[in-house]
Every structure is written in structure tokens, then in C-alpha cells.
Amino acid sequence: MNKNIxxxxxxxxxxxxxxxxxxxxxxxxxxxxxNFFKVGLQLFxxxxxxIIKWLADRGNLIMLDLKLxxxxxxxxxxxMEIAKKNVTFTTVHAIKPVAKAASLSKGHDLKVLGVTVxxxxxQDDIHSMGINIPVSELVLKRAGETMEMGCDGVVASPLExxxxxxxxxxKPIIVTxxxxxLNFNERTDILSDQKRMATPYDAIxxxxxxxxxxxxxxxxxxxxxxxxxxxxxxxxxxxxx
Numbered sequence: 406m407n408k409n410i411x412x413x414x415x416x417x418x419x420x421x422x423x424x425x426x427x428x429x430x431x432x433x434x435x436x437x438x439x440n441f442f443k444v445g446l447q448l449f450x451x452x453x454x455x456i457i458k459w460l461a462d463r464g465n466l467i468m469l470d471l472k473l474x475x476x477x478x479x480x481x482x483x484x485m486e487i488a489k490k491n492v493t494f495t496t497v498h499a500i501k502p503v504a505k506a507a508s509l510s511k512g513h514d515l516k517v518l519g520v521t522v523x524x525x526x527x528q529d530d531i532h533s534m535g536i537n538i539p540v541s542e543l544v545l546k547r548a549g550e551t552m553e554m555g556c557d558g559v560v561a562s563p564l565e566x567x568x569x570x571x572x573x574x575x576k577p578i579i580v581t582x583x584x585x586x587l588n589f590n591e592r593t594d595i596l597s598d599q600k601r602m603a604t605p606y607d608a609i610x611x612x613x614x615x616x617x618x619x620x621x622x623x624x625x626x627x628x629x630x631x632x633x634x635x636x637x638x639x640x641x642x643x644x645x646x
Contacts (some may be wrong), residue, residue, distance in 0.1 A: 406575060406612045408643060415609075415639055416632060417468050417580065419443045419619030425452045425459065431628065432460065438632045441466040441493075443617055454490065461491035468580070468617070472520050474498040477506035488512040494580065496520050499547035501554055508555030516558065516578060519551030524562040524583035524602070541565050545572055552577055563603035563613060570612035581613040586621050586635060605635045609642035 416439045420428040428448060442465055444456055449471065460467050469492045473480050480497060484507045487495050492515060497507045499519030507517045521544040522531070528540050536543060544565040549572070551559055558578025561569060566579055583602040605616055618635060625631035 417441045417443050417617045443468040445470045466493045468494040470496050477502045481506040481510045485510045488515045499551040501550045504551045504554035517556045518558045520560045521547045563608035566613045567611040580615045581608045582617040584616045584618045605638040606642045
């Protein structure tokens with residue numbers, strides 16, 4: 406784990422919105438509390454470079470989370486285009502040919518992360534795909550191969566972070582979704598798709614560098630207070646308390 410990351414960079418707020426205006430409202434509200442934002446497939450399809458440029462012009466860090474998975478040449482060319490944008494992290498599926506193609510064209514500034522196993526997938530889901538090993542073993546295998554191919558880090562659930570640190574050391578950047586604070590109550594009117602989850606404190610204590618958080622902040626009565634509470638958990642974990 407990199408302990409030198411500023412606290413305001415450790416929370417990557419997921420801009421899971423359908424348009425730029427909704428995203429802007431939250432970004433402006435969070436200035437001074439977090440300056441790292443994730444643009445996923447929905448918002449990027451809706452707004453494209455407009456949201457990337459707006460975030461970058463305000464001095465924010467950006468994780469462009471498109472989870473690329475295609476033939477190697479298409480991935481290589483796509484990463485070359487992403488590298489021209491003001492993006493800090495981008496994601497590909499942690500499959501060896503994909504990871505290798507991405508690492509060949511990322512340049513020096515863009516960090517490519519391999520998505521190991523989606524946090525929405527359980528052990529039963531893995532078995533239904535014909536993969537008969539534990540999820541944690543699959544995550545470790547894919548993470549190791551991703552790093553061997555030259556990528557900068559991985560995206561993994563908080564349940565596998567400790568194992569990844571034990572086996573791969575401090576070098577990989579580890580970004581962790583599936584974050585659920587203890588006092589968070591999942592909404593019942595939307596699909597609850599996260600299956601492998603942990604608290605911010607546990608994720609950081611186990612070795613995560615960055616936490617991707619969406620609903621626990623977005624759906625809170627006071628989103629700024631929610632961010633501050635997560636920051637307190639992160640600080641407590643980093644202090645070893």
C-alpha cells in the first residue's frame with residue numbers, strides 16, 4: 406500500500422449518473438472533500454469527452470472505468486486514445502492478451518488497472534461459468550498475470566485485498582469497489598448487485614490504496630457528511646487504530 410496518497414485522493418466517487426448536470430452537482434458539492442471521480446460506461450456514453458474535459462479543467466483526477474475487453478489490437482488503439490485525455494486511471498478486463506495490449510500503449514502518465522472479478526459476482530456465479538476454483542484464487546491468478554503483462558494495478562473486491570498484498574507486495578495499485586459503511590442501508594427500490602463487500606476501514610486496513618464509492622455517498626441524507634465519515638475510517642485504518 407502507498408501510504409503517501411493524500412486523503413482527498415483516496416475516495417473515488419462514482420459519477421453513476423445519466424447526464425453531466427447531475428454529475429456536476431455532486432462534483433461541485435464535494436470540492437475540498439474529494440477530488441477523484443470515476444466516469445463509468447453510462448456517463449461516458451451519454452457525455453463523452455465533455456465530462457472528462459470539465460472534470461480535468463477543475464483540477465480533478467479521473468478514473469475512466471470502461472472495462473475494455475476486445476481483441477488486443479482494438480484494446481491497444483483504444484488505450485492510445487484514452488492516453489491523450491487527462492485521465493489518471495483506466496480499466497481493462499484482467500485477461501492476459503488484453504492486459505498486455507493495454508500496457509504496450511498506455512504511455513507514462515496513464516495508469517492501467519486490470520479488473521479481476523466483478524464485485525457483483527459470487528462463488529456460485531463463478532461456478533456457473535465453468536470455473537471451479539475459489540473466487541479469491543481466481544482474483545489472485547488474474548491479478549498476477551495482469552502485473553506480469555505490465556499493467557499498473559488491479560481492481561478487486563475488499564475481500565481479496567489482503568491476499569493480493571501478501572502475494573504481490575506493495576507495487577500494484579489496488580482500487581477497491583464494493584465499499585459499504587456500517588451504517589449504510591441499501592435502497593430497496595433499485596437492484597442491489599454488490600455481493601463481495603466490506604467497510605472502508607477494513608478495505609484500507611487490508612491494503613487498498615483507493616476506494617470507489619457511489620451509492621453510500623450519493624444516497625446519503627448528507628453526502629458531504631458521508632464522505633467525511635468515510636475519510637475518518639480511512640484515517641483510522643492508516644493510523645493502525
